[in-house]
Amino acid sequence: MTKLSVNINKIATLRNARGGNTPNVAEAAIKAEEFGAQGITVHPRPDERHIRYQDVYDLKKVVKTEFNIEGKPVESFMKMVLEVKPEQVTLVPDSDDAITSNAGWDTIKHLDYLTEIISEFKRNGIRTSIFLDPNPKLVEAAAKTGTDRIELYTESFAVEYAKGNLNGIYPYRETTDEALKNGLKLNAGHDLSLDNLQYFIEQIPEIDEVSIGHALISESIYMGFENTIQAYLKRIEMANKFNR
Ligand SMILES: CC(=O)[C@@H](O)[C@H](O)COP(=O)(O)O
Ligand SMILES: NCC(=O)COP(=O)(O)O
Numbered sequence: 001m002t003k004l005s006v007n008i009n010k011i012a013t014l015r016n017a018r019g020g021n022t023p024n025v026a027e028a029a030i031k032a033e034e035f036g037a038q039g040i041t042v043h044p045r046p047d048e049r050h051i052r053y054q055d056v057y058d059l060k061k062v063v064k065t066e067f068n069i070e071g072k073p074v075e076s077f078m079k080m081v082l083e084v085k086p087e088q089v090t091l092v093p094d095s096d097d098a099i100t101s102n103a104g105w106d107t108i109k110h111l112d113y114l115t116e117i118i119s120e121f122k123r124n125g126i127r128t129s130i131f132l133d134p135n136p137k138l139v140e141a142a143a144k145t146g147t148d149r150i151e152l153y154t155e156s157f158a159v160e161y162a163k164g165n166l167n168g169i170y171p172y173r174e175t176t177d178e179a180l181k182n183g184l185k186l187n188a189g190h191d192l193s194l195d196n197l198q199y200f201i202e203q204i205p206e207i208d209e210v211s212i213g214h215a216l217i218s219e220s221i222y223m224g225f226e227n228t229i230q231a232y233l234k235r236i237e238m239a240n241k242f243n244r
Pocket of ligand 1: 007009010042043070092099100131189190213214
């Protein structure tokens with residue numbers, strides 16, 4: 001059954017807008033788990049535009065489900081993750097000026113670099129995942145890095161699905177098949193929403209974890225945080241029934 005990890009970056013965006021501590025990021029994580037979240041994801045970016053490094057240390061004290069820290073493995077990120085020791089770290093090749101994550105790793109070009117970093121995290125008992133475009137040609141090299149999982153970067157699926165084009169799923173199906181052949185487990189994320197999640201999981205039931213933030217926090221404005229998390233869990237449940 002696919003697990004839902006709630007990305008709370010945008011809670012921190014709202015908190016930072018006024019310079020105080022409302023909404024409280026740690027309280028949001030506690031509530032998200034109370035409402036059914038099976039994991040908490042954060043993406044502390046170098047400019048700390050939303051999640052700050054201190055938030056990560058504060059969240060470590062309260063997260064009771066799975067804690068997933070995403071980011072570019074710069075030295076400060078590596079140091080923080082090795083100190084916090086979350087259940088999972090997800091490596092993302094972000095450029096510092098990107099408005100959001102916009103690409104996965106070139107695992108062929110960065111094989112040695114990723115292998116070294118992944119071995120450091122695994123030596124410290126942290127499960128690793130690497131952000132990957134839905135391209136089967138990148139999977140064999142991803143497996144060679146020693147990573148536990150890949151995270152399918154789902155923006156292109158979301159864009160095509162919003163246009164009514166269901167064919168956008170095919171690269172994800174092909175990449176998943178290649179990943180399973182190479183002994184990798186699968187996560188997925190970026191631009192997943194209440195509109196597109198059920199179809200995605202129906203077509204790719206092997207996904208172990210989806211991490212969802214921007215749409216979920218936005219939908220919560222209208223539906224409420226608890227109702228929205230419950231709605232996501234229902235979408236996953238319905239998708240799994242489809243595959244029984
Ligand atoms: C890796 C990924 O897709 C998400 O972490 C995404 O980067 C969210 O980041 P922002 O909340 O900064 O858009
Ligand atoms: N890894 C994806 C994530 O954590 C959240 O991405 P988004 O739902 O904010 O686009």
